Amino acid sequence: MAIPAKLMQQYLRVEKRYSINPNEEPFFDMPTTLNLERIEYIPPTASEIEQMARQKLIVAFNKKQDEINEKYQKATDTINVKKQVAQNKAQLDKQKVQSNLDERIAGIQYDMLRRGLARSSICDELVQKAKDDASSQNTSADWVLELTLKELDLAQQNATDQKDLALQNLQQNFDTELAQKIAEITESVAKKTESTLKYNNTQAEKESDYKKSWHSQYIDAKQAHSEMARTLLTVSINDGYDVIKEYIMQDKTTFAKDYYLEFDALSAYNEIVSLRQDFVSHLGETHYNELVSFFADRL
DSSP states (O other), X not given: OOSOHXXXXXXXXXXXXXXXXXXXXXXXXXXXXXXXXXXXOOOOOHXXXXXXXXXXXXXHHHHHHHHHHHHHHHHHHHHHHHHHHXXXXXXXXXXXXXXXXXXXXXXXXXXHHHTTOTTSHHHHHHHHHHHHHHHHHHHHHHHHHHHHHHHHHHHHHHHHHHHHHHHHXXXXXXXXXXXXXXXXXXXXXXXXXXXXXXXXXXXXXXXXXXXXXXXXXXXXXXXXXXXXXXXXXXXXXXXXXXXXXXXXXXXXXXXXXXXXXXXXXXHHHHHHXXXXXXXXXXXXXXXXXXXXXXXXXXX
């Protein structure tokens, strides 16, 4: 255990104050700098700003793009289903025509055979007429299928055109919003850069003013110490250095009293007693006993 650092600092101050060396450094505990905080800000580059802006918009853009493509895919799927339905219907219609034709020819041949005209020109004409009717029905089915497929192809083209237009508009809107967002971020970066520079400049000015003040006060302290040292040197020569030592011990005793008055009397007394040797080396026996008595009287 030793004399508290705070009190030792005061003792150092006293020793400096009563130094008889005019060239010795004065006790000057004013810090050389305020150590003011600076803001470190590295503004993003143009490409970084664009990336920041893009990230803010890309999620919504991708979602809308997906919606457009999904809508288009649904329309395409529906058109393809309708095409398949039309093709299946045409095939079924042709199969039905063929089935009806087979039945009709069989009926004609049976009737002609029953009447004894199986190999007659009448029979041939009736069969040909049935085939012609069936061919006409198939042609009609093909025409209906062709027309239906053309209409569906047109619907497919319309869906594709709508999708392409929607994607084009989406991209144009995105480009416009991106340019606006880049401008907003660029402006924000510029303001932050300016405010940071202004703040750091202000801190630098405060530091500069403080250093000027520190230098001025240091010079004053140095001068005051030199003058005091010369006075003390005269006293030492005329009256002896013990007079100066007495000044030192008196001031140290006063600082000790002020320091320990912040404690309760018993704690202060016990610590002073436990540090007897340390205090005697600074205060001498007489002033140490004075210090002990001062706090003993307060118990």
